[in-house]
Amino acid sequence: MPAPPDIYQNEVDFTALALRYPDFAKKLKANRQLDFSDPESVRQLTKALLHRDFDLTISLPEDRLCPPVRSRAYRNKLEADINARFNYVLFVQRLLDSTQDNYNDAYDPNRKVIGIDIGTGASAIYPLLACRQRPPWLFLATEIDARSKEFAERNVKDNGLASRIKVIGPGSESNAIIPVAELERFERIDILLTNPPFYTSETELQALAKQKARPPNSACTGAPVEMICPGGEVSFVSQIVDESTLPANKTKIQWFSSMLGKLGSVTVIIDKLKETGCTNYAVTEFVQGQRTRRWCVAWSWLGLRPVQAVARGTDAVEKKHLPFPTEMKVLVDADVGATTRKLNEEFTKLDGMEWRWRSGLQAGIGRSMNGDVWSRHARRRQKRREVENHDSMDVETAKHDNNHKEEELPEPNFAFKIMVQPQNAEMMTDVADPTTTVLKLRWLQGQDSTLFESFHGWLKRKLTQ
Numbered sequence: 001m002p003a004p005p006d007i008y009q010n011e012v013d014f015t016a017l018a019l020r021y022p023d024f025a026k027k028l029k030a031n032r033q034l035d036f037s038d039p040e041s042v043r044q045l046t047k048a049l050l051h052r053d054f055d056l057t058i059s060l061p062e063d064r065l066c067p068p069v070r071s072r073a074y075r076n077k078l079e080a081d082i083n084a085r086f087n088y089v090l091f092v093q094r095l096l097d098s099t100q101d102n103y104n105d106a107y108d109p110n111r112k113v114i115g116i117d118i119g120t121g122a123s124a125i126y127p128l129l130a131c132r133q134r135p136p137w138l139f140l141a142t143e144i145d146a147r148s149k150e151f152a153e154r155n156v157k158d159n160g161l162a163s164r165i166k167v168i169g170p171g172s173e174s175n176a177i178i179p180v181a182e183l184e185r186f187e188r189i190d191i192l193l194t195n196p197p198f199y200t201s202e203t204e205l206q207a208l209a210k211q212k213a214r215p216p217n218s219a220c221t222g223a224p225v226e227m228i229c230p231g232g233e234v235s236f237v238s239q240i241v242d243e244s245t246l247p248a249n250k251t252k253i254q255w256f257s258s259m260l261g262k263l264g265s266v267t268v269i270i271d272k273l274k275e276t277g278c279t280n281y282a283v284t285e286f287v288q289g290q291r292t293r294r295w296c297v298a299w300s301w302l303g304l305r306p307v308q309a310v311a312r313g314t315d316a317v318e319k320k321h322l323p324f325p326t327e328m329k330v331l332v333d334a335d336v337g338a339t340t341r342k343l344n345e346e347f348t349k350l351d352g353m354e355w356r357w358r359s360g361l362q363a364g365i366g367r368s369m370n371g372d373v374w375s376r377h378a379r380r381r382q383k384r385r386e387v388e389n390h391d392s393m394d395v396e397t398a399k400h401d402n403n404h405k406e407e408e409l410p411e412p413n414f415a416f417k418i419m420v421q422p423q424n425a426e427m428m429t430d431v432a433d434p435t436t437t438v439l440k441l442r443w444l445q446g447q448d449s450t451l452f453e454s455f456h457g458w459l460k461r462k463l464t465q
């Protein structure tokens with residue numbers, strides 16, 4: 001049974017937890033509080049909660065990073081950390097659910113997702129959480145540190161997940177982070193995720209620990225080998241961005257993603273993605289209380305676009321750093337029936353657009369293999385071609401015109417979904433206004449935001465004039 005997304009909404013009852021977990025009970029003070037500065041107390045709390053909430057039994061070495069479980073309303077930074085990790089897993093679920101080939105924005109229990117966790121740590125926390133939550137998912141997990149790798153393998157085995165999670169070393173090709181050779185046998189990887197080493201140097205680690213009045217070897221800080229990378233998280237993730245552009249990875253891995261600990265790193269990575277020509281990305285914030293925040297940036301070189309709440313999941317970054325919206329609305333002064341009829345009528349006039357209306361759902365999905373087929377300019381161009389060819393243009397011929405090999409089904413240049421609803425229908429039905437209809441336009445696929453914008457303009461003109 002998957003844990004609910006709001007599992008850590010309320011404070012954990014330490015007394016009840018102590019009754020169930022004797023090792024945790026030994027660490028509970030007489031006043032029923034926990035000493036969060038004591039690594040062993042945090043380790044026992046983590047183990048108890050991972051078992052209680054996710055049915056996971058983990059062994060953690062004393063000298064390696066322990067992913068502490070959030071237990072109370074953010075009284076301590078340590079509490080925030082597993083919540084961030086669980087939130088990352090939930091984010092990945094929503095990202096993948098809303099970017100499926102079948103355009104179905106929901107969990108498909110038959111979809112065999114393959115993930116790769118870079119730097120899985122001793123706990124192997126991401127693959128364990130992800131695989132427990134979603135039974136068909138499989139994971140590869142890389143780890144550079146031999147001691148952490150050994151524990152990660154043990155944790156995978158002890159939880160009966162050895163057939164679904166494989167722990168390997170890092171890429172052997174000239175210091176590559178992504179293990180290209182190991183990925184050769186997979187046709188497609190759905191998600192790459194990582195919680196990168198955070199600190200640029202031992203000096204920075206010591207300085208930040210001092211600032212937070214925390215010993216550098218506390219449970220949260222981890223061993224230097226786990227936490228330090230020259231250039232810190234920006235350098236680690238920048239290398240993954242570079243590796244993501246390699247032909248072997250670019251279209252094989254649908255989504256690349258990374259957790260980031262500093263807001264400044266988020267903008268650096270987004271700038272780098274834009275410079276590299278990436279337009280399909282998502283940025284989100286994992287709310288960890290007032291003091292500790294985490295971010296996540298995900299990017300794809302393929303065209304499937306996530307729902308807006310996933311693509312633009314934070315207010316903390318400037319608008320210019322957010323990806324183009326994937327959802328827009330058109331308000332129509334007519335009832336749902338009339339609007340639906342007009343909508344379908346307009347699509348029958350368009351050549352080169354595949355449009356499927358599902359009346360039971362009051363929604364339709366459209367795809368154009370040839371980009372803009374709706375603007376006046378596009379229709380004039382179309383007419384010229386028809387005269388030249390004495391033939392009409394359809395999706396099939398468009399495929400040939402694009403010089404694609406027949407066996408390779410090309411990605412549509414543009415795909416979208418339209419939902420037709422009475423205005424305010426998502427609120428209470430008795431306040432829905434039957435004389436105004438809202439068309440909810442969702443961008444499903446494509447690289448070019450100007451197409452989405454132009455299509456929204458066309459829809460608005462046709463439906464509101």
Ligand SMILES: C[S@@+](CC[C@H](N)C(=O)[O-])C[C@H]1O[C@@H](n2cnc3c(N)ncnc32)[C@H](O)[C@@H]1O
Nearest residue numbers: 067119120121142143144145170195196197226
């Ligand atoms: C911040 S820790 C994250 C551990 C775990 N994923 C978590 O969230 O608790 C970063 C991990 O990446 C590992 N690591 C660093 N560089 C790596 C590389 N090039 N390939 C694989 N693992 C690496 C470190 O040993 C460490 O375990």
